[in-house]
Amino acid sequence: MSAIEPFGTRLRAAMDTRGPLCVGIDPHASLLTAWGLNDDVAGLERFTHTVVEALADRTAVLKPQSAFFERFGSRGIAVLERAVADARAAGALVLMDAKRGDIGSTMGAYAAAFLDKDSPLFSDALTVSPYLGFGSLRPALDAAHVSGAGVFVLGLTSNPEGAEVQRATAADGRVLAQVMLDHIAAENRGADPLGSVGAVVGATLGDAGVDLAVNGPLLAPGIGAQGATPADLPGVFGAALRNVLPSVSRGVLSHGPDVNGLRAAAARLADEVRDAYGQSGQ
Numbered sequence: 001m002s003a004i005e006p007f008g009t010r011l012r013a014a015m016d017t018r019g020p021l022c023v024g025i026d027p028h029a030s031l032l033t034a035w036g037l038n039d040d041v042a043g044l045e046r047f048t049h050t051v052v053e054a055l056a057d058r059t060a061v062l063k064p065q066s067a068f069f070e071r072f073g074s075r076g077i078a079v080l081e082r083a084v085a086d087a088r089a090a091g092a093l094v095l096m097d098a099k100r101g102d103i104g105s106t107m108g109a110y111a112a113a114f115l116d117k118d119s120p121l122f123s124d125a126l127t128v129s130p131y132l133g134f135g136s137l138r139p140a141l142d143a144a145h146v147s148g149a150g151v152f153v154l155g156l157t158s159n160p161e162g163a164e165v166q167r168a169t170a171a172d173g174r175v176l177a178q179v180m181l182d183h184i185a186a187e188n189r190g191a192d193p194l195g196s197v198g199a200v201v202g203a204t205l206g207d208a209g210v211d212l213a214v215n216g217p218l219l220a221p222g223i224g225a226q227g228a229t230p231a232d233l234p235g236v237f238g239a240a241l242r243n244v245l246p247s248v249s250r251g252v253l254s255h256g257p258d259v260n261g262l263r264a265a266a267a268r269l270a271d272e273v274r275d276a277y278g279q280s281g282q
């Protein structure tokens, strides 16, 4: 057993030293074209390598979106494996955005793919969907605990369609997203300085309208291309702001292929996040 620190501890340190920002690696076909690359494996590889080179030594978290690699089959996955290894070697935490969710026995296989230290795709954390029931995530939660990794559980997603499921009333009268947040809080109870089970709560929501005191990180996608800005974060997250990890993909990636353009875009956003947090007194 290595003495790797829990994900929550490592994330707190990374957010405090590098600033609270997660940049997504989402190689859309349109971005490859805009960067003057072909929409093929060579283009994918160059794009991904450039983002990692530009940001992995200074950004707290990089979040590759698995779908954009899977679309190229095994060669795309090979690019993803390399990106995970290179980004981690440069000091970034890697959050694999694969949004896995299935019955528990299959969840165990997803955990083996992404949360087992011996897997080629081992990542510092993984996004998962709890909407087959929070308990179905147990194998992933257990695997993450063993390997010092994290799990980010979808709560209230940034897309407008999410509300019909996530804000529905559960059998006991709570909003369904609140049920999931309460489960997350139970997983993180007693963790210090931060639990390793995060929640995903969109920055686009206006006022989340749920109790976000989960003692874990709150991934906030939706900044940039989906219309939210760092200035929206205090309104959405209120007292939980200190644990928020704002996430941006196209809003940074559209500033490539120049490495300095990517760095400047990420730095600007990090400054805006700090300003927003500062103004709210957190």
Ligand SMILES: O=C(O)c1cc(=O)[nH]c(=O)n1[C@@H]1O[C@H](COP(=O)(O)O)[C@@H](O)[C@H]1O
Binding pocket: 024, 026, 065, 097, 127, 156, 157, 158, 159, 200, 201, 202, 221, 222, 223, 224, 225, 226, 247, 248, 249, 250, 251
């Ligand atoms: O888990 C996520 O990261 C996620 C959750 C969510 O509620 N909304 C959301 O947009 N995402 C992901 O965050 C990224 C957003 O990309 P941009 O809209 O380009 O910043 C995509 O990879 C989405 O899959």
